[in-house]
Amino acid sequence: MRPRPRFLPLRPARLLVLALAAGLVGTMALQAQQQGDEEAVRRRAEGFNARAEAYLAAEPFRGIATAEGLVTGLFPLGSSGVSTAPVQAAAEAFLAALDDGQRAAIQFPVDDLEWRRWANQSIYDFSRQGLALEAMDSAQREAALGLLRASLSAKGLDLAQDIMHLNHTLGELNGDNFFEYGDGKYWFSIMGEPSTNEPWGWQLDGHHLNLNYFVLGDQVVMTPAFWGSEPAVAEGGKYAGTAIMEDEQRAGLELVRLLDEEQRARAVLATAKTGNDILTQAFSDNVIIDYAGINAGSLNEEQKARLVNLVRLYVNNLREGHAQVRMTEVVEHLDDTWFAWIGGMEDDSVFYYRIQSPVLLIEFDHQTPVGLTHLYPPGVPFKEHIHAVVRTPNGNDYGKDLLRQHYESHPH
Secondary structure: OOOOOOOOOOOOHHHHHHHHHHHOOOOOHHHHHOOOHHHHHHHHHHHHHHHHHHHHHOOOOOOEOOOEEEOOOOOOOOOOOOOOHHHHHHHHHHHHHOOOHHHHHHHHOOOOHHHOOOOOOOHHHHHOOOOOOOOOOHHHHHHHHHHHHHHOOHHHHHHHHOOOOOOOHHHHHHOOOOOOOOOOOEEEEEEEEOOOOOEEEEEEOOOOOEEEEEEOOOOOOOOOOOEEEEOEEEEOOOOOOOOHHHOOOOOHHHHHHHHOOOHHHHHHHOOOOOOOOOOOOOOOOOOOOOOOEEHHHHHHHHHHHHHHHHHHHHHOOOOOEEEHHHHHHHOHHHHHHHEEEOOOOOOOOOOOEEEEEOOEEEEEEOOOOOOOOOOOOOOOOOOOOOEEEEEOOOOOOHHHHHHHHHHHHOOO
């Protein structure tokens, strides 16, 4: 059963009655607030993009690491034993569905800085490159979704589409503001040329959904991968009933509750969650994060199994064969894996958790309102705003370490 949100969602009609009764806004003022000032949004977008570009210029890619520095030798070139032919074929079909101008707009060199130009914030919609779903015809959209279908598991595809749908719900909850929000505001890019043996990849970039998918031979890296939404559940509207990441929330709670008192004292960094705690979302490629919480080597077998199953919920968004390859890598480093928690442990609690090893970083965070500050108390974390990110530390986000080794052995 889905945990009840800390603050129950208010349907638009009820919101209007309450707002008028409280004398907060008049009907025309509320409508203007919900529709938003498009010019002001564009100005904020310009400022956000300028800061993003300044960060990229000042921070060449190194990768997420601990204060001890990058660990090398973790990601050898080799064969995964799982064919990437379906992904390559889907990418080629997508490119074939586009006209020359569209292909030019979405294709970038495989080592382009465009990989790092993604953002989970909606304000970046005015700076994203590539081609948006809303700019495609029906056949092109189906080809784009075909690329997702070939690259992700059924679970991952459902989650991606649910996030898109909830972005439409967010527009509905803001007075049908589809200038800023909508299920078509997701941009596709292709890095390099789809190939059997040369490096290439694709990127999906939009509000709360950002996937970076690198391919080299039959090896795949799908990080950074950002999944989230505000709201997390559609109580009404076009996509009523849509909900995301309930299993990831429930499994996290089950794991922390399974710890004994002494273990919990190590795992729980703070019992009060007062703000946003996620560290490695957009434009955070080089963050230094030391291990914290409890080491998996201190867990009993049942607890270890629960930790592995929690990781699997994220990894299994990748297509089945490559997900299994990734899980093998995770388990090989299980005794070097740490689990940390911030927040309460009740069904209605808000919380943050982090799973970190030399080869994997997962963060889950209940965030404060951004697009729903007219429905929920500003500045207070709530269960209807979720951010989650999966990273490959020690230099292999975007497949960078594989690409480096490939260039060293195959000069271009």
